[in-house]
Amino acid sequence: MNRMIQSSAFTLAFGYVALGIGALILFAAPLWYAWQVTIQDGRVELLQADTQRLVEVFRRDGPEGLRAFIDTRVGLQIAGERILLLTDPSQRRLAGNVPDWPRGVPLSPGTSTSTIDLAGQPTEAVLVRASLSGGYNLLVGRDMARFAPLERRFWYGLAGAVAILCIVGVLGGVLIRRTLLFRINSIRRTVLAIMQGDLSHRLPSPQSGDELDTLSRTINGMLDQIEQLFHGIRDVSNAIAHDLRTPLAELRSRLEELALTRPSPQETFAEIDAAVADVDRVIRIFNALLRLAEIDTGMRRSGFVQVNAAELAAQAVELYVPAAELKGISLSCRDTGPIPVMGDPLLLAQAVSNLIDNALKYARDDGSVSVEVQRRPEGAVEIAVADDGPGISDAEKLKAPERFYRGDTSRGTPGVGLGLSLVAAVAKLHGGQLVLADNHPGLRAQMLIEPQAARPWREQSPSGALTAVPELVDGLEAPRVGGLAAVKSHPLSG
Amino acid sequence: MKLLLVEDNERVSQFVVKGLKEAGHTADHADNGRDGLFLAASEPYDVIIMDRMLPGHIDGLAIIEALRKAGNRTPILILSALSDVDERIRGLKSGGDDYLTKPFAFGELLARLDALARRAQGNSTETTLDVGDLRMDLLSRKAMRGERVITLQPREFKLLEYLMRHAGQVVTRTMLLENVWDYHFDPQTNVVDVHISKLRQKIDSDCERPLLRTVRNAGYMLSANADNSG
Numbered sequence: 001m002n003r004m005i006q007s008s009a010f011t012l013a014f015g016y017v018a019l020g021i022g023a024l025i026l027f028a029a030p031l032w033y034a035w036q037v038t039i040q041d042g043r044v045e046l047l048q049a050d051t052q053r054l055v056e057v058f059r060r061d062g063p064e065g066l067r068a069f070i071d072t073r074v075g076l077q078i079a080g081e082r083i084l085l086l087t088d089p090s091q092r093r094l095a096g097n098v099p100d101w102p103r104g105v106p107l108s109p110g111t112s113t114s115t116i117d118l119a120g121q122p123t124e125a126v127l128v129r130a131s132l133s134g135g136y137n138l139l140v141g142r143d144m145a146r147f148a149p150l151e152r153r154f155w156y157g158l159a160g161a162v163a164i165l166c167i168v169g170v171l172g173g174v175l176i177r178r179t180l181l182f183r184i185n186s187i188r189r190t191v192l193a194i195m196q197g198d199l200s201h202r203l204p205s206p207q208s209g210d211e212l213d214t215l216s217r218t219i220n221g222m223l224d225q226i227e228q229l230f231h232g233i234r235d236v237s238n239a240i241a242h243d244l245r246t247p248l249a250e251l252r253s254r255l256e257e258l259a260l261t262r263p264s265p266q267e268t269f270a271e272i273d274a275a276v277a278d279v280d281r282v283i284r285i286f287n288a289l290l291r292l293a294e295i296d297t298g299m300r301r302s303g304f305v306q307v308n309a310a311e312l313a314a315q316a317v318e319l320y321v322p323a324a325e326l327k328g329i330s331l332s333c334r335d336t337g338p339i340p341v342m343g344d345p346l347l348l349a350q351a352v353s354n355l356i357d358n359a360l361k362y363a364r365d366d367g368s369v370s371v372e373v374q375r376r377p378e379g380a381v382e383i384a385v386a387d388d389g390p391g392i393s394d395a396e397k398l399k400a401p402e403r404f405y406r407g408d409t410s411r412g413t414p415g416v417g418l419g420l421s422l423v424a425a426v427a428k429l430h431g432g433q434l435v436l437a438d439n440h441p442g443l444r445a446q447m448l449i450e451p452q453a454a455r456p457w458r459e460q461s462p463s464g465a466l467t468a469v470p471e472l473v474d475g476l477e478a479p480r481v482g483g484l485a486a487v488k489s490h491p492l493s494g
Numbered sequence: 495m496k497l498l499l500v501e502d503n504e505r506v507s508q509f510v511v512k513g514l515k516e517a518g519h520t521a522d523h524a525d526n527g528r529d530g531l532f533l534a535a536s537e538p539y540d541v542i543i544m545d546r547m548l549p550g551h552i553d554g555l556a557i558i559e560a561l562r563k564a565g566n567r568t569p570i571l572i573l574s575a576l577s578d579v580d581e582r583i584r585g586l587k588s589g590g591d592d593y594l595t596k597p598f599a600f601g602e603l604l605a606r607l608d609a610l611a612r613r614a615q616g617n618s619t620e621t622t623l624d625v626g627d628l629r630m631d632l633l634s635r636k637a638m639r640g641e642r643v644i645t646l647q648p649r650e651f652k653l654l655e656y657l658m659r660h661a662g663q664v665v666t667r668t669m670l671l672e673n674v675w676d677y678h679f680d681p682q683t684n685v686v687d688v689h690i691s692k693l694r695q696k697i698d699s700d701c702e703r704p705l706l707r708t709v710r711n712a713g714y715m716l717s718a719n720a721d722n723s724g
Contacts, residue, residue, distance in 0.1 A: 273711075276711075279597075280599075283597055284680065287577065287595075287680065290577055290578075291679075294578055294579070303579075303580070315675070318649060319675055319677070319681070319685050319689075320685055322685070322688040322689050322691075322692045323683060323684075323685045323688040325688075326688055346579060346677075346678055346679065349677060349679075350677075350679045353677070353679075353681050354682070357681060357682045357683055360683070361683075419682060
């Protein structure tokens, strides 16, 4: 891993250097070309002007006059003097600083760049030739080697720039690598600690807002999620250990007794029926726990659709009306017109059913249970189920949604103590919560949900509920911060 | 009925095959996906019972998809330990007709197999349903017992319609919840029982021969013959 980072940082630096050099070459090439063209053309122009002047002298003073003129100029010994040559019709030198007409250079008038032999050395020169009247020929040229130092300096400059670029690039690469390596190593250390089982570690995020920081915060969010799922699994296994053992122990003793005492067939069959009922109870608890775990993971949020909460509640009420009538309880649902929410219809229906089921269990005989669905002013949708039973104490209101909690008054009534847990989990999944309030008399269970799909990371707490029943909200919040795990759960305390 | 059970667990297979034979059906058994696919494709069955997780890295769903692709329309009941709602949806999407979660009560399995076989051969175009002297008109949405008109709530009508469509078969509480109320969960109290007893009062009160009977440890049956025990 270390080597990979190293190589990746160096590849990055090397790439930058190569890119810089490429850019420099792209920048220098046209410059070089433009310089070449300008100098060359300017030089030719100067030479042509000079030739013109000499031709003028020839026209005015004749061959002798030009010869004297050239001799005077050569005699001045000007540094970097031009190549000057005047020949007579028989190609002999009349005047100039070169011994004779260079070989390979034609006599016809024109401009050319040729390599000529100058004082025994081959030299590149620009030559302008002119034919004068009477067969005289004039050669004016310039030695190009004189510009070589300038050119050399240009190349030196370019090489220097490339060298600086390389050094800066490599240094930059090393620095980037060190910084990157430092931060990546800190991430790696944290991840290693988490892999060893300590899920409470979080990546350092210096709030600088750069890419690595954003990445760290995203990973932290993921870790929050994983930690909650992990806790969820632990809670479920604790709950299973606690609450499945009891019915399993009953079942075991029932079967063991049967095997030991070997009673009459009639009795045996009755015991077998009871054992099957025990198993069914275990299965029911098991299913409820799995359903809770399924909700806790938040996976079901992907299946959210538009649901009419009012219609959903009315349907649940309709399912329970005959059961309520049997107990002499009047179960009613206030019609409010459609209230659309984004949610999971199956889970919402199950939650409302659980609330009604619960209310029917505790309502007075020939009392009443009412179901209301309404939109709260602050935006949350409230599904409330109110009964007129004995109600529960404030302390119990906090504990009721806990997993496997069964109030003292509920001993002896059917149920496994997971009904309200499921309601709370469903409410949480829908971005809300379960609030238990007084109905004076009785209990009013309010399931608050956000009409729009809940946000994936942060849990939302409807502010209305916070102000209305502050002492309850604390108890209903999940003990872990910022996530999806649904219900406060102390399965071992029950 | 001729049934095929594709299930790798030996005890569950023995239990199911024995139960099916006692109920008067013939049952073939395959304990792996390859044999299961072979049998399902080559023999005509009334209903196939398919476990999801099979040995040899073959998922029951893959077999179902293969059968459906080959044009095999035999009703398939998926038997699975995977109980998530999503898994259930996946199972039904792959071409299964019903989904039963393990562990299950045998009565539930039998009732669902009957319903599947009946659905495969039943026609849905009929406009009246008759069981004994109970008659239901699906167009005018009226029900009569002999000469007596029975007034029914919309949901009661749906409940009775379902029972009449499955007359002579056992229907379980779960089947009623799923098909009449569309609730795929288990309400804690026996709300269905109360609905049934209310319906029973409406159709069977002051009648010598009751039509709607409770089948112990299984569910309910609407039947004109008193001795038909399903």
